[in-house]
Amino acid sequence: KQEVTQIPAALSVPEGENLVLNCSFTDSAIYNLQWFRQDPGKGLTSLLLIQSSQREQTSGRLNASLDKSSGRSTLYIAASQPGDSATYLCASCSNDYKLSFGAGTTVTVRA
Amino acid sequence: GAGVSQSPSNKVTEKGKDVELRCDPISGHTALYWYRQSLGQGLEFLIYFQGNSAPDKSGLPSDRFSAERTGGSVSTLTIQRTQQEDSAVYLCASSPRGDYGYTFGSGTRLTVV
Numbered sequence: 623k624q625e626v627t628q629i630p631a632a633l634s635v636p637e638g639e640n641l642v643l644n645c646s647f648t649d650s651a652i653y654n655l656q657w658f659r660q661d662p663g664k665g666l667t668s669l670l671l672i673q674s675s676q677r678e679q680t681s682g683r684l685n686a687s688l689d690k691s692s693g694r695s696t697l698y699i700a701a702s703q704p705g706d707s708a709t710y711l712c713a714s715c716s717n718d719y720k721l722s723f724g725a726g727t728t729v730t731v732r733a
Numbered sequence: 734g735a736g737v738s739q740s741p742s743n744k745v746t747e748k749g750k751d752v753e754l755r756c757d758p759i760s761g762h763t764a765l766y767w768y769r770q771s772l773g774q775g776l777e778f779l780i781y782f783q784g785n786s787a788p789d790k791s792g793l794p795s796d797r798f799s800a801e802r803t804g805g806s807v808s809t810l811t812i813q814r815t816q817q818e819d820s821a822v823y824l825c826a827s828s829p830r831g832d833y834g835y836t837f838g839s840g841t842r843l844t845v846v
Binding site: 654656658663664665666667668671711713715718719720721722723724725726 | 739764766768775776778781783789792824826833834835836837838839840842
């Protein structure tokens, strides 16, 4: 069974700092890995999708890397803003097409 | 539609009652998933539909839970004889195919009193 771990569980930074969120998974046989954002009381918003054949994806200030062999993905958020405050979840899609989620990293960006 | 639509957004029900939660996936998406997020817990897989194939029900926590998908589109998750431990946010997601990224709805917050 795929196990997904996110470190740290929580992160508080001053505005303008870069954020580094880590995700590790135990089974490297994945189709893709997806990063989501969840605001309190809301659903999940997709941020980046990295297919298993890709090494990274970028969207604006966000960059996600994937290293299947080591079972790791990292989400970088450049020049953080208070609006980036949310919980960030990573999820791997396994061969059975199910998503396995980490517990998330709760980010607070202080103005 | 533009996104995955779930209804109702909130549901309060009495213990023992049945509830139905609805999910309208993005048009053309063949894969549909139900997940549950309990307070302070991670996301728990419930059930997965892919096209006309038999659904993967391996995540349903008990036989009080069932789901169907009519015409390869709309899905309904039914919880019979609700219990307090069923209180959670139920999230639906769809995908063009099972391995190509997921779009989630806003969820249904179920409270059993």
